[in-house]
Amino acid sequence: MAGMLNIGMTGLNAAQAQLATTSHNITNVNTAGYHRQTVGQGALEPLFTGAGFFGQGTRVSSVTRSYDQFLESQVLQADNRRSQYAAYGAQIGQINNLLADSTTGLSPAMANFFAGVQEVASNPTSPAARQALISNAQSLATRFHSLNARMEEIREGVEGSLVQTVESINSYAKAIAEMNQRIVVAQAGGAGTPANDLLDQRDLLLGELNKLVKITVVEESDGANASGAVSVFIGSGQSLVLRGAVSTFEVIPSASDPERGAVSMVAPGGNRIELAESLLTGGTLGGLLEFRRVSLDAAQNELGLIALGITETFNAQHKLGIDLEGVFGKNFFKPITPTVVPATAGVATSITDVSEVRAKDYRVAVDNIGGTVKLFAGDEEVASQALPATWPVTLEGGGLSVTVPSAASIPEKGLLIQPTRDAASHISVAITDYREIAAGGPVSVSAPLVNQGTGKLADIDVRSIAGMDGAGDGKPDFASFSASFSGTSLSVPAGYTIERLRQDATSGQWVADTAYPSGSATTFDPATDSSGAQFRITGPGGYAFDFKFSGSPESGDSFEFASNAAGVADNRNAVALGALQTSKVMLADGSGRPTATFQSIYAQTVTTVGNKTREVQVNESAQQALLDQATASRDSVSGVNLDEEAANLVRFQLAYQASARVMTVAQRLFDELIAIGR
Structure with a gap:
């Protein structure tokens, strides 16, 4: 009877443990991170007798949680990527x-x-x-x-x-x-x-x-x-x-x-x-760092590149014209100087060719192993020099000129040069008087009345004004000269150079046509060139201008070039300034030919940001779907199912009642034995 009582007691304890664990599962069904727990149950060591082994009841071996390492890892991975895209998407x-x-x-x-x-x-x-x-x-x-x-x-x-x-x-x-x-x-x-x-x-x-x-x-x-x-x-x-x-x-x-x-x-x-930053991937931190590095820096640099490009190209063209007073144009916009980080005394930077500038941060670094000092545009090396015995050193590349006074001026991680990062905040208009707008051209041309042919010279495009200001008064006062035609030759006086041009098919720029002679004379054949040919004249001091010559001139015809006294009704430079809107003046390729307009750079920036935004949104949605699937798979194993737990309550309640019944039977048998003894 004692054995039955003990066996019933072990069953009662086991059922009570099962009921307690089931109740614990039910009450934590909405607890975040909770894993369903189960009671492990095993038989006690049996008792050997001459008739064989008799069981001694049951015992609770453990209380374990339903946990699958693989499924948990899937949930963590999907949630990590989802958080990264969510952080990235919120910013971009x-x-x-x-x-x-x-x-x-x-x-x-x-x-x-x-x-x-x-x-x-x-x-x-x-x-x-x-x-x-x-x-x-x-x-x-x-x-x-x-x-x-x-x-x-x-x-x-x-x-x-x-x-x-x-x-x-x-x-x-x-x-x-x-x-x-x-x-x-x-x-x-x-x-x-x-x-x-x-x-x-x-x-x-x-x-x-x-x-x-x-x-x-x-x-x-x-x-x-x-x-x-x-x-x-x-x-x-x-x-x-x-x-x-x-x-x-x-x-x-x-x-x-x-x-x-x-x-x-x-x-x-x-x-x-x-x-x-490349080590800190995934999650909110990885998303923020990637957004700052990939999208924010690029967008701000590209915006600054447009501001820098407009400033440099508009100023350069504006200086080639003359204003209402006949004075050469000044800077229309205030020049933008690249930012040096950290600000270092003696470091000088300037833009040498804005078409070569890239929307990236530049860096000057010392390579002690190679014995060189280098200039990088992003990760691309654009200039390099051997370490000098005496400083300063000047590096030119990527559209920039950087002068460094000493090796000590270059930090261990390099000297950061940002030509475009702050350019959009620095652009400003330098002209306040409308009379200073240089809309006119400094070079005029006239044809004497004695000319016999139908030759016509037009579309003068000034390329350089070096040497035009002979008196130093800021006005074009170069000596007048004539271009003369004879036979099939167009010639200029001694000290001047004329060359025939062709339009480059890729860049659209006018370049020297080496198929024709250049110097004091070049070729113009009325029989084949009457529709027009492009030429460039370079004068003393280096000033240069292009023009179009057409028609059928007669031998002895000449055309006189002179300085323009005032640009009152002259719009030639204004036309050239307006042409900058659609001209490719930015992002030169490997051959040095500009490939982009201001609008195309901005359009590309908008497109890139838009595509990246959509990409991040799609990826976030995909990761959310993967997270939902992984969570569902995990919960099917470790989550609490109320229907199942309700059934377990009934099952373990019956087990508890059955064990109690065993103890009741044992008690009655014991009572019967006592009664017999009486």
Whole structure:
């Protein structure tokens, strides 16, 4: 009877444990990170008798949680990527809305500005048209400023989000280390049995940390047995949590760009290591860093490149014309100087060829192994010189000229040169008096009345004004000269050079045609060239201009070139300024030929940002779907099913009642034996 009573008691205890665990599952059905728990049950050691082995009842062997490492890893991976795309998408959507807006974008402002130029070209004597051009130019500069200011706000927001994300990473890492200690202690006190609820809490913390940055989790062991602690690694193996030891993150000024936040890791010993952005992938942190590096920097640099291009090309063409007073044009926009980071005394930078400038950050670095100092545009080397015995040294490449006074001026990580990053915020109009708009051309041409032929010279395009200002009064006062025609030859006086040109099929630029002679005379055959041929004359001092010669001149005909006294009704330079709107003047290819207009650069920027925005949105949706699938698969294994638990309640209740019945039968048998003894 005692055996039956003990057996019934073991069954009663086991059923009670099952009921308690089932109740625990039901009450935690909505608890985040909870894994369904089950009671492990086994038979007690049987009792041997002469008749055989008799069972001694049951025992509870363990309480385990339903946990699948593979499914959990799938959930973490999908959630990590989803968080990365969500962070990226939230930021790039702001740039996409900013640039693509038909009202607040750059395209309307550029169109209005060049419309003002065309209005001056149509009516160069109109003060209203000239003043409207200045107003449109100021509006264009203001639009650049507002777009750049908004991008700076986005950049500041990203920097602030980086700090908040890093602080959250530190908090989760500390909580995981503390949870490690609690689990180790709990499992040691429980003879190595798993501390299920604590493990769930730690997994929840790991999941939240995984949303912030991609992590690798390694279970620690003491010999052959798991200790219960885990170690967490990021990047290429940098430890964040080693059992109870925690490395912390900080956002510090980058060594290569002090104005830019970089993530550093402070090890438990106090060593601080700046982590490369390429190591910090996944999660919110990876999304923010990738957005800043790939999209924000590129968009702001490309916006600045357009501002720099308009400033340089418009100024260069404006200086080739003359204003209402007959004075050579001055800078229409204030020149933009590349930014040097960190600001270093003695370092001088300038733009040598804006068509060669790229929308990238430049860097001057010393290669001590190779014994050279180099200039990089992004990752591309554009200039290099052997380390000089005496400084300063000047590097020219990628459209820039950089003069460095000494080797000490170059930081270990290199000297950062940003020709376009701040250009959109620096563009401004230099002219306030409409009379100073140089709409006219400095060179005039006339044909004497004694000419017998029908030769016509037109479309004078000034290429250089060097030497035109002989008196130094800012006006074109070069000596008049004539170009004469004889037979099939067009000639100029001694000291001048004339050459025939052809239009390059790729760039559209006029270049020397080597099939014809050049020097004091070149070829023009009325029989084949009457429709027109292009020529270039270079005069003393280096000034040069192109023109078109057509018709059928007679031998002895001449054409006199002279300086233009005033550009009152002259619109030739204004026409050339207006042509910049559709001319390819930017992004020269390997042969030095410009391949892009201002509008095409902006359109490409808008397209790139739009495509990237859509790509991120699609990827986020795809990762959300993968996360939902992975979560569903995991929950099918480890989630709580209320229907199943309700059935278990009934089953374990019946088991409890049956075990109690066994004990009741044992009691009655015992009572019967007592009664017989009486």
